[in-house]
Amino acid sequence: MDFKAVLAQIKPKLGCIADNLALIEERIQDAIDAKADLVIFPELALTGYFLKDLVPEVARRLDSPEILRLVELSRKISIAVGFVEVTDDYRFFNSALYLENGRILHLHRKVYLPTYGLFDEQRYLARGEHFRAFNTKFGRMGMLICEDMWHLSASYILAMDGATTLLCLSSSPGRGVEGESLGSARAWQQLTSTTALFLNCRVLYCNRVGYEDGINFWGGSEYVAPSGESIVRAKLLEEDCTEAMVDEGALRRERIFSPMLRDENLFVTMQELRRIENERGL
């Protein structure tokens, strides 16, 4: 079905849960007022990104007051939001929730924790182990957190699991000033477009803005249609709230026009992956 999504391109404060929750609630209310169906927030929207030793302090259980508050708000609008999750066995995950009708519909724990260059996630966080699609009011979806999307297999699994909409929550630092546009923005735009095109899926990408210790987050949240075309794109490096009118017809037509996903041969893929697995002695 058609639905209206809002990409809430916010600037969280580092380690300030109460302030960020207030900001998120404000954006949720704006989205409700705008008669949107779904509002998407960036990765770690509730906490900020370069947390380092703050991770245990800002981590929340699924039954914490902050999460319950967001779950409650999802009676009025569907919400996708990122936070640090702590489990009963004291593991900390870079997690994202999909909330609908006052309940947690899906929890995704970031699988690919970048630990290179300016990233250090695996030092502080535990790794998720699942990519699962899930049914929502607006069709079957899959969630990815930032680096997850740079692994082809992640989007591929979600598409094979029936997701027609991929949500990607991101805190992507801006870098690379050599070209016509920001290097990381260009790379991401290629990625979201190519992923949509290959998998005949729509992509809703929400990236944050602001600076942490001099590192900027570039924003540029966007809705990419299943054709790979960017339909709307938020501002670069500035707070923004972008509405995306997600058109069911565009998905239907694209899947008729380029039925690559229909023709995707899971049997061949699995057979070859198993062979590779065996040969590697895993």
Add this chain to the structure above:
Amino acid sequence: MAGLSANTSLLRTMLTGFIRDEVHKVGLKKVVLGLSGGIDSALVVFVAAEALGPENVHAICMPYKSSNPESEEHALLVAQACGVNFTVVPITPMVDAYFEMFPDAENMRRGNKMARERMTILFDHSALLSALVLGTSNKTELLLGYGTLYGDMASALNPIGDLYKTQIWQLSEAMSVPQAVIEKKPSADLWAGQTDEEELGFSYRQVDELLYRMVDQRMNRQELIAQGFDADFVDVIYHKVQNSHFKRRMPVIAKVSLRTIDRDFRYARDWGK
């Protein structure tokens, strides 16, 4: 080389955003910086004026008696061109009072003392004006260690520390820094006629080409030589970067506890901001 040719409008957005965000998030509105008459501090003044409004930028020119008089003229020219607050605080009395006790001190000690004298003035004005001190060291000099530790290298925020000198020139052109400042030879201005490039023994453009490949592109020695760089030049620069690394780090702390600052006590500086 494409890598050193920066997208200046993008840089301008990123750097003005950086100053605005990092100043405002600590609850301040203003910045203070030393304006030498050279290109680096001129560019930072222009960026800061655009980010915060010129009324929130305080530029201080701090000449010593041996500074080239042209430097102060250029500093004034820059301040007027972007409308920032401008004051002159000469450092001759303080520096001379000190070296009366050490009359044999050579140029390097004197230069370092001057740089540190200026630093104390800037940080005093930081308290006076409730303004953050902006740094004006570029990536080339930071990598080469061509600066005074706790002197000109000291600041709260450095908007241009990730820009090579070559990129400083490009952005300065794009932001209409006065031509006289862009075109003159870079100088630490410790004595008349001193130029950076003469003192360093190579040109900024040469060394930027090398540093960009060595640092940003992580080319190894063989690859750099294959790119046409002289082996000795590669080695000299590599060792300059290595030997000046202490200047780019916090003081080393002897670890005795379970959580030592900066080792296993790790927080972003923007913690809670």
